[in-house]
Amino acid sequence: MRTITLTDAIREAIEEEMRVDSSVFVVGQDVRGAIFPHTKGLVEEFGTDRVVDTPIAESGMYGVAFGAAQEGMRPIVDFMFGGFSYVTFSECSVTTGQYHFLHGSQHALPIVITAGVGTGQRLANDHAMSIHGTFAHHPGIKVAMPSTPYDAKGMFKAAIRDNNPVVIPWHMGIMMLKGEVPDIGDDYIVPLGVADVKRVGSDVTVLANSLQLQHALSVAEKLAPEISVEVIDPRSFVPFDMETLLTSLEKTNRLVIVDEDWESGGFAATVSARVVEQGFDLLDAPILRVTLPNMPVPGGYMEEYVAPNPERIEAAIREVCL
Amino acid sequence: MRTITLTDAIREAIEEEMRVDSSVFVVGQDVRGAIFPHTKGLVEEFGTDRVVDTPIAESGMYGVAFGAAQEGMRPIVDFMFGGFSYVTFSECSVTTGQYHFLHGSQHALPIVITAGVGTGQRLANDHAMSIHGTFAHHPGIKVAMPSTPYDAKGMFKAAIRDNNPVVIPWHMGIMMLKGEVPDIGDDYIVPLGVADVKRVGSDVTVLANSLQLQHALSVAEKLAPEISVEVIDPRSFVPFDMETLLTSLEKTNRLVIVDEDWESGGFAATVSARVVEQGFDLLDAPILRVTLPNMPVPGGYMEEYVAPNPERIEAAIREVCL
Amino acid sequence: MALSIDQKKSLMTNLIRAEEFNRMMYRRMMQGKLIGFYHPAEGAIAPGVAASTFLNQDDNLSPHHRGHGITHMLSKGIDIKYYLAEHTGKVTGCCEGRSAFHFSFPEHKVYMMSGFIGYNFAPAVGWGFAAKQRQKGQVVMNCSGDGSYGQGRAHEALLMAQNWKLPIIFFCENNGMSIFSTAMEMHPKPDISSLAEGFGMPSAIVDGQNVFEVAEACLEAIARARAGDGPTFIEAKTLRFNEHDIGTPDLSGWEERSEQEHAEMRAREPVAIATKIALEEGWLTQPDIEHMREAALREITDVEAFADESEIARPPVEELMQGVFAP
Amino acid sequence: MALSIDQKKSLMTNLIRAEEFNRMMYRRMMQGKLIGFYHPAEGAIAPGVAASTFLNQDDNLSPHHRGHGITHMLSKGIDIKYYLAEHTGKVTGCCEGRSAFHFSFPEHKVYMMSGFIGYNFAPAVGWGFAAKQRQKGQVVMNCSGDGSYGQGRAHEALLMAQNWKLPIIFFCENNGMSIFSTAMEMHPKPDISSLAEGFGMPSAIVDGQNVFEVAEACLEAIARARAGDGPTFIEAKTLRFNEHDIGTPDLSGWEERSEQEHAEMRAREPVAIATKIALEEGWLTQPDIEHMREAALREITDVEAFADESEIARPPVEELMQGVFAP
Ligand SMILES: Cc1ncc(C[n+]2csc(CCOP(=O)(O)OP(=O)(O)O)c2C)c(N)n1
Ligand SMILES: Cc1ncc(C[n+]2csc(CCOP(=O)(O)OP(=O)(O)O)c2C)c(N)n1
Ligand SMILES: [Mg+2]
Ligand SMILES: [Mg+2]
DSSP: OEEEEHHHHHHHHHHHHHHHOTTEEEEESSTTTTSSGGGTTHHHHHOTTTEEEOOSOHHHHHHHHHHHHHTTOEEEEEEEEGGGGGGGHHIIIIIHHHHHHHTTSOSOOOOEEEEEEOSSSOOOHHHHOOOHHHHHTSTTOEEEOOSSHHHHHHHHHHHHHOSSOEEOOEEGGGTTOEEEEOOTTOOOOOOTTOOEEEEOOSSEEEEOOHHHHHHHHHHHHHHTTTOOEEEEEOOEEESOOHHHHHHHHHHHOOEEEEEEEETTTOHHHHHHHHHHHHHGGGOSSOOEEEEEOSSOOOOGGGHHHHSOOHHHHHHHHHHHTO | OEEEEHHHHHHHHHHHHHHHOTTEEEEESSTTTTSSGGGTTHHHHHOTTTEEEOOSOHHHHHHHHHHHHHTTOEEEEEEEEGGGGGGGHHIIIIIHHHHHHHTTSOSOOOOEEEEEEOSSSOOOHHHHOOOHHHHHTSTTOEEEOOSSHHHHHHHHHHHHHOSSOEEOOEEGGGTTOEEEEOOTTOOOOOOTTOOEEEEOOSSEEEEOOHHHHHHHHHHHHHHTTTOOEEEEEOOEEESOOHHHHHHHHHHHOOEEEEEEEETTTOHHHHHHHHHHHHHGGGOSSOOEEEEEOSSOOOOGGGHHHHSOOHHHHHHHHHHHTO | OOOOHHHHHHHHHHHHHHHHHHHHHHHHHHTTOSSSOOOOOTTOHHHHHHHHTTOOTTSEEEOOTGGGGHHHHHHTTOOTHHHHHHHTTBTTSTTTTOSTTOOOBGGGTBOOOOSSTTTTHHHHHHHHHHHHHHTSOOOEEEEEETGGGGSHHHHHHHHHHHHHTOOEEEEEEEOSEETTEEHHHHSSSSOTTHHHHHHTOOEEEEETTOHHHHHHHHHHHHHHHHTTOOOEEEEEEOOOOSOSSTTSOOEETTEEOOHHHHHHHHTTOHHHHHHHHHHHHTSSOHHHHHHHHHHHHHHHHHHHHHHHHSOBOOOOHHHHHHTSSOO | OOOOHHHHHHHHHHHHHHHHHHHHHHHHHHTTOSSSOOOOOTTOHHHHHHHHTTOOTTSEEEOOTGGGGHHHHHHTTOOTHHHHHHHTTBTTSTTTTOSTTOOOBGGGTBOOOOSSTTTTHHHHHHHHHHHHHHTSOOOEEEEEETGGGGSHHHHHHHHHHHHHTOOEEEEEEEOSEETTEEHHHHSSSSOTTHHHHHHTOOEEEEETTOHHHHHHHHHHHHHHHHTTOOOEEEEEEOOOOSOSSTTSOOEETTEEOOHHHHHHHHTTOHHHHHHHHHHHHTSSOHHHHHHHHHHHHHHHHHHHHHHHHSOBOOOOHHHHHHTSSOO
16 A cells, blocks of 8 residues: 555556556646646656647547547546536537437447546636536436545546446545555556445434545544544445445434535435435434535635535534434 | 417517517527527517527527627527537536626626427437526526416516526427417516416425426326325426425425436426425425436437326325325 | 549439438328438438448448438448338337437447537547547548538537548538528638638538539548548538428528529439439430339338338336446 | 827836736735736737727727736726735625636626636627627727637637627737647647638737737727728737746646747747837837836735735625625
């Protein structure tokens, strides 16, 4: 085991998969020079045929990935900031999600879509939006987001090897988060669709991911003397591991969902609705959600208290445990 | 009162508002010739300066609306099919929703976005998608959809007079639905954000809109001897009239949400989650949702049973009333 | 590039097939025997035939939606019966009856026709990118209408194709119309191929009613692309004899297209033009042409029988769910 | 269009202000006194000044993001203190401290700067559409970088502006770079304005380091637009002396830009070039120029004091919620 950052873990996953599979390549804007560390140095090893910069033309750029995937290649398309995926959103969502299924499930479309997302940089809405919830709304696309370097490496590997489009953003708020990762050469994946109980507890379940998982864990630690909090990281949104969540609820009977997305239409609502449908009798208290309020994400100093944060998570936990 | 179709009601709303407010105009593709009846004949009365066809360039076309709205005009932008709004989705959602708020709430952006949506034409996913849920996910945009000619005329008038971006699609499955509408000259609006109890009942509440409202009403009628079904039409998704819904639940304690959108991330999930948060103690049974399953909407004969339909609505009602 | 007699005969054969297939589709739509909509290709069948007849199986083809790509696909050697079955909602359809008017023949590198105009452009860049890397001389024939060049996606593809010298043919089937709008109003210059200049991309304008003239330009562009010399823009000036899609009025702007316009159009009927050339040049006789038509009609009888005799696709939702993701 | 001495003096004044404002922004970013990021304008200040100095208040301006539009906005007569306060997260900011680096001055018809490159183009069509209908001779100055012309939105706007003869100036500030990528690699022809040819739009290429040359071209294009004669494409060849944004390495492709490149660039410093012209032509003296700089520095002291003395914007969420929708 070594201790590396989240973005270094992503880079290792990409590098290693590129080495073993010549059909894997990266396309984006300024991925050769590397705006973010996860593509740094790739061009030196793999050359400009496999580390490809395009003009500022997101549809054309995504077209490289989409068309190449139809041709049997395994592109990783990097949107830099998650919001930029919206620039070609119909392609990423409708065209991508429907391709395999609508055409009779005869032809796979292996594309990995990644980008930095999330609050914390004080850049405001268009640079701070989450994208996992919007993609999870559109069928035919897998959606996942890592919370630790270990998961990042394993989940990116799983995504690259998956035969489906996988949207796997990473949160800028934890890009320098360090954690243990197996040694180089110890190949592993973290399968998509498997949640992870990041902390065991018995009074209340908190579902949280990425930066918000870190917040949830710190709140759980703080509350430990009073309330025993179980913290589950969904890791994947599509497919979603309902079983792990329901199993936890059998024990805790209380649920707080933390999601850095808007209250309206965010993934937290979907989880809540599913739990109500499938586990209504397990609930001793209303399911509470800690999300972004329904306003464009403000930049500046407001970001800190508008976004979910430890204080809001703690308050929700206390409320369901009353 | 007269009896007219839903699309004629929309046309009347547009016509009348264009007559009284010279800043109102329509922009789209082939709106002069009128692909759908709601823009038919407008060009003859208002000319090509106010009934504007653009190239097949959705971003540019939406730009006409967006820029003109900033200039104090009141555009109605017609995307023909709802799915085409995705072609310029970042503009419709992010750029539009953030404009007023992010810039200090100093400048209004009155844009009406409309399009035909929904299943029933056997055209498959890209021509059959709903859009209300996706837009409702993005803050700063009002979202509504009429279910009757009366509502259509009144809601379109409200939308055109609103100082905010309003997404107001209409369902192709009820485009020829006839209903009573006040006489020409009897000006009225149906305010956005106000739900309507379309049928009073006491055993279970069904929330449904548009084509699905028609289905819900027919099921309610059929079940009347056995189960007393209250049918509520939300009419608006943003703002959403939670009060009317909770008031109904105080009586029925049971809820079925019908929504022609995907299960994952659709608006039905948001309503369910909100009811759980705000009215948990009112519920005697799990909230059930009747939605599109999480697959791209197939065309062909499958559409009929994949989309919500009376059979599925009836089954859900029976299940929560067990 | 001059055509051999064999090549001309292939074009003639496919042109007649294209004409009859389009008639069949029109008739079936009127009979209620097609699902969704149909955009008839009458008057506009030559460009697709010319663009597609000389492609190899491993060349990419993105057919134009006019005639629902049938003129293109049959010319590339695709058996249309699976598409007709699809368009009729049958289990034997190329997409298992799920897709309505969409299609997919991956083994022929015809992946899809998007319901969104202009959505051929960006994927074409990807196909061209893959073809260039593979270095096997594969080309991408990217067909779409004049209207599709309004879409910014067209710009992005032209730009990237020219930057990277990708083996792509931007094949513009300019019928002067997009639904009710005229190209004259929607494009500032007389030719859509004016756009190519902006990128320094070679271009050609050809008479889209003359299948041989179009084919010559295509062969040249294909040769250039196969040789690694980059993309070409070909603009085939063609015509739309019918309304945009069946059931929509036949307007120009917001008024009926005139009888005169129709009369002038119909004087430029592609099969008549090709027949005249064939007979004049003497490489076909009238009976040869009649045989071609008979063969086409026999083919169509079989195609329709296949579609009509197949079962309606009604798999349970659970089964459909299994197909959302690839294994 | 020849410039009067008064016009040249205005340009010189704004150029020096632009230079000092950019220095101030750079310094503050390094001091941690700005929110978000900053894209320094050193070497690239002349185009924005030239494009904006002669606009009327009721002309639309979409400033380029380089220098965060300050060179443009100050030239149009906008008081930058409200933007600096915004960029510092203060309640007195032009967007009440909500927007980080964004801005909005609706009364000056500067509505926004999107965080998405190329998002100036489509709204510009709408402004031009409104201006044309109003028939008051208003124009739209639409500024953005070479990179932004990769975006298909640029194509759609050029197309529609030329179709409708809208009073829009497509003002391309070509610094040859977009982040690490060169225009040489990302555009197939030497000039971005080659695109204008595709639409038959008049265009001009000017030395973006010479504020007077750029202004002459702008005045001509503005006059054409005001007269109802439609859009113009102006390409100002400029330079980016610094890294793309502060904190990002200064690469070309994936390697450091060379010292030679930097030396050559810095030989083309816009204030030095303008000063030389002014002194040679004799309409300014060295002391005049020093006075201009002193005035600029005084202005900046006030602007910074305003921003620094204002309160941090921290309204409660409930209050913010009230601002999501307009009444
Ligand atoms: C993105 C998008 N916008 C609008 C439409 C509606 N539409 C379908 S066909 C068509 C016209 C296409 O014109 P052109 O490309 O010239 O082809 P033609 O039909 O003339 O052969 C339009 C506007 C669409 N399908 N997709
Ligand atoms: C849609 C979108 N894609 C990518 C980016 C990231 N980005 C920010 S600035 C920039 C380069 C812009 O280049 P150019 O237009 O030439 O302006 P310059 O910065 O050189 O002045 C890029 C790619 C973005 N902000 N938006
Ligand atoms: Mg056409
Ligand atoms: Mg640049």
